[in-house]
Each structure stands twice: as structure tokens, then as C-alpha cells.
Amino acid sequence: MRDSDDVLTPTHATAADLGVATRVIPCLDVSNGRVVKGVNFENLREMGDPVELAREYFAQGADELTFLDVSATVDGRATMYDVVQRTAEQVFIPLTVGGGVRSVDDVARLQAVGADKVGVNSAAIARPALLDEIADRFGAQALVLSLDIKRSARTPSGFVVTTHGGRAETDLDALAWAREAIERGAGELLVNSIDADGTKAGFDLELVALIRDLSDVPIIASGGAGDPSHFAPAVRAGADAVLAATVFHSGQMTIAQVKDAMRAEGILIR
Numbered sequence: 001m002r003d004s005d006d007v008l009t010p011t012h013a014t015a016a017d018l019g020v021a022t023r024v025i026p027c028l029d030v031s032n033g034r035v036v037k038g039v040n041f042e043n044l045r046e047m048g049d050p051v052e053l054a055r056e057y058f059a060q061g062a063d064e065l066t067f068l069d070v071s072a073t074v075d076g077r078a079t080m081y082d083v084v085q086r087t088a089e090q091v092f093i094p095l096t097v098g099g100g101v102r103s104v105d106d107v108a109r110l111q112a113v114g115a116d117k118v119g120v121n122s123a124a125i126a127r128p129a130l131l132d133e134i135a136d137r138f139g140a141q142a143l144v145l146s147l148d149i150k151r152s153a154r155t156p157s158g159f160v161v162t163t164h165g166g167r168a169e170t171d172l173d174a175l176a177w178a179r180e181a182i183e184r185g186a187g188e189l190l191v192n193s194i195d196a197d198g199t200k201a202g203f204d205l206e207l208v209a210l211i212r213d214l215s216d217v218p219i220i221a222s223g224g225a226g227d228p229s230h231f232a233p234a235v236r237a238g239a240d241a242v243l244a245a246t247v248f249h250s251g252q253m254t255i256a257q258v259k260d261a262m263r264a265e266g267i268l269i270r
Helices: 050-060 081-088 104-112 122-126 129-138 174-184 205-212 228-237 255-264
Strands: 023-031 034-039 042-048 065-069 095-098 117-120 143-151 159-163 168-173 188-193 219-222 241-244
Touching (some): 023 219, 050 065, 050 081, 065 081, 081 095, 104 117, 104 129, 117 122, 117 129, 122 159, 129 143, 174 188, 174 205, 205 219, 228 255
Parallel strands (some): 023 065, 023 241, 065 095, 095 117, 188 219, 219 241
Antiparallel strands (some): 143 159
């Protein structure tokens, strides 16, 4: 484990280092057609209609949207294409869709209804070659590896990968899996700390920095945002984009407030 002084000094270039604007991304976790949110991926409660929330975040100035069907893998079904299409029709910013993606055909169908990028997690762990297949057919820029990570003493890095919406732990070391996924063609990493998820105590900066050290592939930091002041440290730790859900759905803060807080810290914002 690194000490606190090292957490904010990633060795690979960040968006801020390259003069690229940091993206602010609301996440729509959807189950049975409704946006839901919980704490540590448990005790999910309904937060609203995905189409209405997508339209609101687009109006607020969100840079992208992430749409995750959190029950698709658990239920063993495909992502709800109709909800994705209706969401895509309401926004004109990049849309990433994940949950239940198991094949290149799934990716093609999602792109046909409006997805710009797809997020994969459980299916790629079960069959890593899926990452190669998606990257080869659609390009790395269309492929996001979604990493739901817990702290664990069982792995060399101290972090383990989980599947099925955080419900099942694997034996995969999170850093080793992220490195392999990048080599297989993942063009972006969505790094979600299950330990921090929904706690509103701030992002896991150590985790972000460790992932940042692996490569220059863009990183989206997720899990733990509770105050506008929490976002700038995640960027300094190495995130190219910051993602949140509950704090936006509940009205606790707006996209503009997050961007203002980061701008005040000298971070380039769109």
C-alpha cells in the first residue's frame, strides 16, 4: 500500500496534465426500468425515471451519461433496449451503456439504439476474449471496462474484482485484471469502489492512483461522492472523469456546482 503522500502523484499522464477538460458524468443505475441507488451496492431504493433524469442532466450540462442496468446480469437477461433508446433520444452527449453485455451482437444492438460506448464487467471476467472481440470490431474507444472493486487482503494489491453488481467476489486481483483488460483493448476504465459506493465520504483516492499508474487509458472515478469538494482530489489522484449518482438524483448537488468547485481548484472543465 502506498502512503497518503503518494496517492496524489500518479506516474502516468492525466487529463489535467494533457490540458484535456475533466468530464462530469451522472450515472443512471437502472433496475426494472427505474433508476435505483443503494449503499455498497445493497438495499437499492428507487430514485426516478431514467429518461426524465437523463433529460435533466443534459440540461444541467453533463458531459456524458452512463446507463447501467444493474440487474441485467443478476437476472440473466439482456439490457432493456427500449429504455436505452428512449434515453438516447433525449440527450445529445455521449452515452455509455452497461449491464448484460455478453457478445459483439449485444454491442451492435446497443449502438443501434443510441449507445456510443458499452461497459462490460461480469461477461468479460467469465470470458476475457470478449474484450478482444469488441475492441477488434468496434474499436477501443467504444469499449469501457467496468471495474467493481472491493478492498481485500486476499490479493497482492489489496483490491479484488467483483461481479454481478458487486454481489460476488472473484479471485482476480483488481490491478492485474485492469492491466490485462487494457492489453486486450479496453479503451477506458470505470473504476467503482464498492467500499465507498453510496457512503458520500469521498472517492477512494488510493484506488484511483493505483489504477492510474497502470497506463494512460482514461479513468472514470466512481463511488463515494458526497460533496462538491470531493471531485477535485479524484482528478488529482489520476481520474480523467468523475462519476456520481445518488448526490445528483437526490438533488443534493448539481452538475454546475461540481464543475464550479473543480474550476475553483484550477481543474479544466468543459
